[in-house]
Amino acid sequence: MGQFLGVxxxxxxxxxxxxxxxxxxxxxxxxxxxxxxxxxxxVVAILALLFIPGTPFNPYxxxxxxxxxxxxxxxxxxxxxxxxxxxxxxxxxxxWKTVATSWQVxxxxxxxxxxxxxxxxxxxxxxxxxxxxxxWSVGRVNQLGTIAPGLGMVYIIIVCFGADxxxxxxxxxxxxxxxxxxxxxxxSIWDVPYGAKWFGFCSGYWAWSQSSxxxxxxxxxxxxxNNVRSIAWTIIYVMGNQSSVWIGRLxxxxxxxxxxxxxxxxxxxxxxxFAVLILIAYIPYKRDERREALLNGIYIxxxxxxxxxxxAGRKIDTGVQSHKDFSDKESExxxxxxxxxxxx
Numbered sequence: 001m002g003q004f005l006g007v008x009x010x011x012x013x014x015x016x017x018x019x020x021x022x023x024x025x026x027x028x029x030x031x032x033x034x035x036x037x038x039x040x041x042x043v044v045a046i047l048a049l050l051f052i053p054g055t056p057f058n059p060y061x062x063x064x065x066x067x068x069x070x071x072x073x074x075x076x077x078x079x080x081x082x083x084x085x086x087x088x089x090x091x092x093x094x095x096w097k098t099v100a101t102s103w104q105v106x107x108x109x110x111x112x113x114x115x116x117x118x119x120x121x122x123x124x125x126x127x128x129x130x131x132x133x134x135x136w137s138v139g140r141v142n143q144l145g146t147i148a149p150g151l152g153m154v155y156i157i158i159v160c161f162g163a164d165x166x167x168x169x170x171x172x173x174x175x176x177x178x179x180x181x182x183x184x185x186x187x188s189i190w191d192v193p194y195g196a197k198w199f200g201f202c203s204g205y206w207a208w209s210q211s212s213x214x215x216x217x218x219x220x221x222x223x224x225x226n227n228v229r230s231i232a233w234t235i236i237y238v239m240g241n242q243s244s245v246w247i248g249r250l251x252x253x254x255x256x257x258x259x260x261x262x263x264x265x266x267x268x269x270x271x272x273x274f275a276v277l278i279l280i281a282y283i284p285y286k287r288d289e290r291r292e293a294l295l296n297g298i299y300i301x302x303x304x305x306x307x308x309x310x311x312a313g314r315k316i317d318t319g320v321q322s323h324k325d326f327s328d329k330e331s332e333x334x335x336x337x338x339x340x341x342x343x344x
Contacts, residue, residue: 012146014142017032102232104222112239116240120184128257148202162175183199184264218232219233
């Protein structure tokens with residue numbers, strides 16, 4: 001949401017800056033824009049030091065209460081997340097071995113490379129198309145360019161609330177990229193009605209709408225080991241981010257503006273690829289969750305076939321006993337957690 005709000009306000013600020021400061025003190029409007037951006041960035045950097053809260057087991061927040069920190073720790077425990085406050089060394093061999101042998105790292109890195117190159121709005125194609133129509137001034141073009149990120153904020157709400165309410169994260173991520181595919185396929189055809197072009201450009205931000213669901217989901221894949229999670233998440237993100245640098249240069253050449261047939265076609269292909277692959281990833285994800293279900297206090301067995309819960313490799317005759325075993329483990333874990341909270 002903040003990213004889209006930044007893109008939206010950037011267009012409005014650029015429009016206002018150009019109209020009111022262009023030529024003032026001998027500086028053109030775009031130079032004033034850089035000065036204003038620099039000042040705003042400095043303010044945000046200072047605010048970040050004050051408002052970033054740290055982690056539940058290593059907090060340094062100035063505004064979170066002790067009760068809120070303890071609640072965050074309890075939620076981590078309930079989710080089966082690694083609650084160890086001590087992070088291993090970056091070059092720990094066991095950590096890197098786990099990362100190197102993880103299917104999630106390779107699979108999610110690949111689809112993230114696709115995802116980072118599906119948004120046609122990042123190419124500036126929308127404003128270039130508006131400018132090519134020769135209907136509006138520079139300031140007005142910048143104002144109209146804020147429509148797409150404004151709608152993007154609505155798309156984020158739809159995807160995030162949809163994923164939370166239905167508990168279907170994979171499905172909603174896939175849906176967002178299907179909408180991105182429709183946006184790009186319309187623009188790749190190009191010779192479509194005027195209204196269809198507006199729909200295509202205004203739907204481009206569906207590509208980024210899923211990031212608030214997809215990025216936390218990456219952490220969920222590696223939630224049982226903080227060190228593995230931090231390294232794996234960084235690798236997956238960097239692989240996606242770096243790809244946008246060189247792929248962008250290949251598919252968005254300036255000479256193709258504003259049509260960008262190669263760019264829109266590539267984005268369409270990457271969009272449908274991401275939509276399909278994220279659904280495929282759901283299969284091994286559920287398999288791994290079943291294997292590790294006991295770590296979350298969940299016993300998986302088919303009572304219709306006379307099966308009983310298998311805890312720590314041994315059969316439990318009654319549900320009462322299995323519940324007791326789990327309660328003992330949970331109580332022991334809570335005692336350790338409360339002791340950590342008291343130390344804090």
